Amino acid sequence: MRGDRAVHSNHSAYVPMVPHGIYPCLDDDSWVAIACRDDRDWAALAGVIDEPWATDTTLASVAARRAEEDEVDAAIAAWTATRQRDDIVAAVRAAGVPVAAVLRPPERCDDESLAATGLWPTVAHTKHGAVRVDGLPVHLSSTDWQVRRGGPTLGEDNERVLTEVLGLTSAEVGRLAAEGVI
16 A cells, blocks of 8 residues: 555556556557656656646646546546557657557567567477577576477377376386376
8 A cells, every 4th residue: 555545556656756657559459658757757748748637737746746646647548548659659759758669579579679689589399380489588697598499288298207207117107098097
């Protein structure tokens, strides 16, 4: 709880910034992140929004916006919901306010600037062939991660698990298979 209000996942509880959240855009599953670090950012954003509620002087301070945070978020969401994500990003960024498009998975995976990170390696999958999978966003110098293959299909690793992990013999695994247990 923050005062008499529940914690809201779309608000910044540390270093008050209002607005500070993710807002829907015109297209389906299209979102934009906006953060006003201070009152100068708010004034710049309000100029981009250019609607009476945004330019109302009662919202000029972060304390005032924080007191009306839910209403400010709702108004920004209503404004962003009528616009294209990339248009919002261009206009808000030009005003000097922190903003970013929330990228959909294909946009992230196909982003050439991220390709060098190896975040989405292609691996061989038994059923689907070559598939792109999620990697890890960190690289460690001595123990870096590596994805060697796609996830197993149902039962694909039974023999290995039953013999190497559980210690059954191949004959025991064969008997379980013949009895329909596996």
